[in-house]
Amino acid sequence: xxxxxxxxxxxxxxxxxxxxxxxxxxxxxxxxxxxxxxxxxxxxxxxxxxxxxxxxxxxxxxxxxxxxxxxxxxxxxxxxxxxxxxxxxxxxxxxxxxxxxxxxxxxxxxxxxxxxxxxxxxxxxxxxxxxxxxxxxxxxxxxxxxxxxxxxxxxxxxxxxxxxxxxxxxxxxxxxxxxxxxxxxxxxxxxxxxxxxxxxxxxxxxxxxxxxxxxxxxxxxxxxxxxxxxxxxxxxxxxxxxxxxxxxxxxxxxxxxxxxxxxxxxxxxxxxxxx
Amino acid sequence: xxxxxxxxxxxxxxxxxxxxxxxxxxxxxxxxxxxxxxxxxxxxxxxxxxxxxxxxxxxxxxxxxxxxxxxxxxxxxxxxxxxxxxxxxxxxxxxxxxxxxxxxxxxxxxxxxxxxxxxxxxxxxxxxxxxxxxxxxxxxxxxxxxxxxxxxxxxxxxxxxxxxxxxxxxxxxxxxxxxxxxxxxxxxxxxxxxxxxxxxxxxxxxxxxxxxxxxxxxxxxxxxxxxxxxxxxxxxxxxxxxxxxxxxxxxxxxxxxxxxxxxxxxxxxxxxxxxxxxxxxxxxxxxxxxxxxxxxxxxxxxxxxxxxxxx
Numbered sequence: 001x002x003x004x005x006x007x008x009x010x011x012x013x014x015x016x017x018x019x020x021x022x023x024x025x026x027x028x029x030x031x032x033x034x035x036x037x038x039x040x041x042x043x044x045x046x047x048x049x050x051x052x053x054x055x056x057x058x059x060x061x062x063x064x065x066x067x068x069x070x071x072x073x074x075x076x077x078x079x080x081x082x083x084x085x086x087x088x089x090x091x092x093x094x095x096x097x098x099x100x101x102x103x104x105x106x107x108x109x110x111x112x113x114x115x116x117x118x119x120x121x122x123x124x125x126x127x128x129x130x131x132x133x134x135x136x137x138x139x140x141x142x143x144x145x146x147x148x149x150x151x152x153x154x155x156x157x158x159x160x161x162x163x164x165x166x167x168x169x170x171x172x173x174x175x176x177x178x179x180x181x182x183x184x185x186x187x188x189x190x191x192x193x194x195x196x197x198x199x200x201x202x203x204x205x206x207x208x209x210x211x212x213x214x215x216x217x218x219x220x221x222x223x224x225x226x227x228x229x230x231x232x233x234x235x236x237x238x239x240x241x242x243x244x245x246x247x248x249x250x251x252x253x254x255x256x257x258x259x260x261x262x263x264x265x266x267x268x269x270x271x272x273x274x275x
Numbered sequence: 276x277x278x279x280x281x282x283x284x285x286x287x288x289x290x291x292x293x294x295x296x297x298x299x300x301x302x303x304x305x306x307x308x309x310x311x312x313x314x315x316x317x318x319x320x321x322x323x324x325x326x327x328x329x330x331x332x333x334x335x336x337x338x339x340x341x342x343x344x345x346x347x348x349x350x351x352x353x354x355x356x357x358x359x360x361x362x363x364x365x366x367x368x369x370x371x372x373x374x375x376x377x378x379x380x381x382x383x384x385x386x387x388x389x390x391x392x393x394x395x396x397x398x399x400x401x402x403x404x405x406x407x408x409x410x411x412x413x414x415x416x417x418x419x420x421x422x423x424x425x426x427x428x429x430x431x432x433x434x435x436x437x438x439x440x441x442x443x444x445x446x447x448x449x450x451x452x453x454x455x456x457x458x459x460x461x462x463x464x465x466x467x468x469x470x471x472x473x474x475x476x477x478x479x480x481x482x483x484x485x486x487x488x489x490x491x492x493x494x495x496x497x498x499x500x501x502x503x504x505x506x507x508x509x510x511x512x513x514x515x516x517x518x519x520x521x522x523x524x525x526x527x528x529x530x531x532x533x534x535x536x537x538x539x540x541x542x543x544x545x546x547x548x549x550x551x552x553x554x555x556x557x558x559x560x561x562x563x564x565x566x567x568x569x570x571x572x573x574x575x576x577x578x579x580x581x582x583x584x585x586x
Contacts, residue, residue: 005387008380009396012403012460015414018424022417036424077310080303090300091293096308103315105513105570109559110539111546112321113314115335120313132314135307165299194407197521201547216409216525219416239422246413253405261398264464 016250023047023243030239046244055206055214056248062126063211063252067192070130074188077134079181082143083169104137114201128202129210133192139184146180147173182263193253211249218245325557345557355541355558359516362537365447365523366515369454374508377459378500381466382492400460408525411453415526416440419449440526443534450519450526450535462507469503470496502580509577513570517562538562 017037022030026041034040050056085093108116113132122128150173158168174181196212203209209217219242284292294301325345327338349355380400387393403411419425419439426436439445473495481491511518520539527535536544538558546555 002387002389002392004383005392005396008383009399012399012456015418015456016402019414019417033422033424033427077306081307084300084303087300090297096304099308099311103311106567107517107563108315108318108322109556109563110542111324111552111556111559112318114547115321115324116314116318131310135310135315140307165297165303190405194405196407196409197524212407212409215407215413219409219413220525220528242413243417246410246417249410250406254402257402257405261401264401 019243019246019250023240023247025240027237027240030237030243046240047248049241050244050248054218054245055209056211056245058207059209059211059214060252062208063193066126066129066210067189070133070192071185071189073130074134074136075181075185078136078140078143078184078188079169079174081135082140082147083165083173085140085144086147100137100140103135110201117202123202124205124208126208129195129198130192132198133195136184136188136191139188143177143180143184146177150176179263186260186264190253211252215245215249218242322556322560324553325560327553329552329556331552341553345553346561348554349558349561357533358536358538358541361534362516362519365450365535365537366518368447369451369519370508370511370515372451373454373458373462374504374511376455377462378466378497378504380459381463381470381500382496384463384467385470385496386488386492397460397463400463402460403457404461406457408457408521411457411522412525415449415453415456440528441530443531446526446531446535450522453526454522465507466500466503469500473499505580506577509573509580512576513573514566515569517566 014037018035021035021037021039023046024039024042024044025035026043029035029040084090085097087093107113117123117128117132122131154172154176155168158172163171194212196210196216199208199210199213200216203213321335324335324338326340326342327335328341328344329335329338384393384396387396406414417423421436421438426439430436437445439449477495478491481495486494516538519537523535523537523540524543527540539562542555542559542562545551545558
């Protein structure tokens, strides 16, 4: 059993290692197909190329801005909505939940959304990437369940003491719901970070492109021929260029991952087992 | 004695009193509803494009009305049926592989006694879930592409390379393998948490009766996980017509269009790529309506089988 587990772990790790290795090897080694899981004739030329000669820095910044603003605004809206909807006696609650459910199961379609974005004059703006995803009905419901799990007695006591709903939310419900909130923060942030299709659709001007889109362009739209640029004293083939692009795209996620790990295991339990 | 009648408040007054009593909550609901209205409901007005012969220069109002013509084209165009078949085949294949696997993985991981090993395997197995599909594609292409080490090994054995990304059947294998790589670890968490809620006494009783690890897994763990798996299955079935877009868009190329083009990518290519706006909108509406039907069916099935709502 332990052996099987190790194999599974390796299966997940090795593909990543392969790309890492290629990005850090010399063009000669890569061309002769002798690179598997460890760099051969190690050179950082690929990484340096991506850092200096592509719009990596700009797209990285864009992704960070979009993710941070998107996640924080979304969190604000989602908390408010979920809190309001967690009161079973609220009139109109069923109707509003129905609206959310409907928006979750039926979509107008790619083209109508594109034309609507055009009508708002939001094409080629940062907002076209941030605004549509501020509300996730699914996570709103997850958080609603989380809030519903807070003992009624706590909230009632606060209301009797004369606290407003705002006060109750901030002083009582939120501190108790940290696990649920941490979960949706992580999932929302990762979703914003990884999204590339929206940008592919709405953004044509370079300065606004996010990292995921840059990777898509480099990988899918690059030429199939090997080139022989010499940069930083090394021949830099397309393979190394692409491998470096992939690695530099993975690095931010890998860097944050250890910090995230604590939270999402608990969070998935809150989200799914509760039902 | 006279009875004093208090003046009755009208329903309207009661309504506003209620709102005023809970105004904060209604205020809280507004931002979310505004976003939904702007980006989920407003675009629905543009669906009318599917019923017109839309020309951007003329605008929506100025374009001529064609009624169901675009939808007729959906049913008559053989390419559309191929795409629909691809969508269903690819998604069903993925479901068949990706739903049972995490359950088995969770059972296996549960057996690991060495804690550090368990934690590190879990860590490694969860990571791919956090990568964007473009990254997953790049990683798989690096391994399975013409120059990748998998083909290198294959060439040593058979003298020829396997066109994983060019031939339809192999390409679907790539889609499935990458789905497994990206998604299995993640789904395992759900099953692991379900396992942790199984009553320990049942295991103790089994051990007393002489059950070994394998029997415990077969008779206790797996049957307890079946309801969870059924739930995951029905949820996944709901997206059988609409799922997989980000993945296929990142993976596919013109040589596999005939076997890998799914509804979402087809709509994208026709609509944005070839500017066939009305047709693409019609196909999109078709996809959404059929998708809705599948979701409702899976909801119904889930409720029947497990007795609870997904939401």
